[in-house]
Amino acid sequence: MWRQAWRRIWGFRRRGRGGVFCEGRHQVKDLAKVELHLHLEGAAPPAFIRGLAKEKKVDIGGIFDEGGNYRFADFWEFLKVYEAATSVLTKPEDYARLTTAVLEESAASGVVYCETFLSPDFCGGRDVGAWREYLHAIREAADRAEAQDGITLRGIITCIRHFGPEKARQTVRCAVETAGDFIVGFGIAGDEKIGKPKDFVWSFDCAREAGLRLTAHAGEWGGPESVREALRDLKVERIGHGVRAIEDLALVDEIAEAGIVLEVCPGSNIALGLYDGWRKHPIGEFYKRGVKFTVSTDDPPFFHTTMAREYEMLNRAFDWDEGVFDGIARASLDAAFCDADTREKVLKRL
Numbered sequence: 001m002w003r004q005a006w007r008r009i010w011g012f013r014r015r016g017r018g019g020v021f022c023e024g025r026h027q028v029k030d031l032a033k034v035e036l037h038l039h040l041e042g043a044a045p046p047a048f049i050r051g052l053a054k055e056k057k058v059d060i061g062g063i064f065d066e067g068g069n070y071r072f073a074d075f076w077e078f079l080k081v082y083e084a085a086t087s088v089l090t091k092p093e094d095y096a097r098l099t100t101a102v103l104e105e106s107a108a109s110g111v112v113y114c115e116t117f118l119s120p121d122f123c124g125g126r127d128v129g130a131w132r133e134y135l136h137a138i139r140e141a142a143d144r145a146e147a148q149d150g151i152t153l154r155g156i157i158t159c160i161r162h163f164g165p166e167k168a169r170q171t172v173r174c175a176v177e178t179a180g181d182f183i184v185g186f187g188i189a190g191d192e193k194i195g196k197p198k199d200f201v202w203s204f205d206c207a208r209e210a211g212l213r214l215t216a217h218a219g220e221w222g223g224p225e226s227v228r229e230a231l232r233d234l235k236v237e238r239i240g241h242g243v244r245a246i247e248d249l250a251l252v253d254e255i256a257e258a259g260i261v262l263e264v265c266p267g268s269n270i271a272l273g274l275y276d277g278w279r280k281h282p283i284g285e286f287y288k289r290g291v292k293f294t295v296s297t298d299d300p301p302f303f304h305t306t307m308a309r310e311y312e313m314l315n316r317a318f319d320w321d322e323g324v325f326d327g328i329a330r331a332s333l334d335a336a337f338c339d340a341d342t343r344e345k346v347l348k349r350l
């Protein structure tokens, strides 16, 4: 049933070659986009982090290459660079400035609604009182961006898998205490090779009981089994990445039938070497098989991407045109964790 509904949303309005993208790069940017998988710290422009490090007289020069971009060789080094970059964000005010910088970039790429992962681990060390202050600063910046650029932000609190289940319990307390119209979801990110989804069941149960919607990173560095475990143990409705499900087509069919949404970030997967190129990315197969998915950037400056670039590369690789992308934006809004009023407001921008 889901699959049929999804196909209706897509509408299969393919117009073939010669669509909107042949007319100029600026038009890709102008398409209204919905992004559901973005780590706030991971979206920090390197120049912003360098500037903050200079202000605070902290030396993190080693994380940048000669061109001033983040330098890392693989996913595990990426996690280290990510944490080093995040170490200069020490105050609520830093997060307000970060939110402003990130939303400016997103709005410039045509994003009208965005859900970002927020980590109380980095914002006040999982202390509920401190977290409230960070959240207040982030919300104020988000409100300003909405008034100025017409982009709406909502937050998904994530625990960090490699920090372990005990810290996740503290993180979910922050989530439960601040769940509401802005904090709409709970999730898990970090190193998929450490621990198991079942270690985090308690935290996910708490979040669910507090009315938060659930997503989990899986099927990026773990195979199809990791996706099955996240679905079975954490009972999430969205999977962050989930691309490795492609190695088990029966699972792909189950995901399609159940209406589970994959938050696919092709540029991230390709930059980290998971796939050899855009044409080899499984997103094309997901589309053909009626899997619900969204397109996001994950940690855009780390992977030298933007939402506009993701669209552009997908257009080149799979010949998807404006009709397909419009379907993706609408289906993504459908999968968003925000309330009905927000969804309706954003729908008018599509």
Ligand SMILES: [Zn+2]
Pocket: 037, 039, 189, 217, 240, 298
């Ligand atoms: Zn991610």
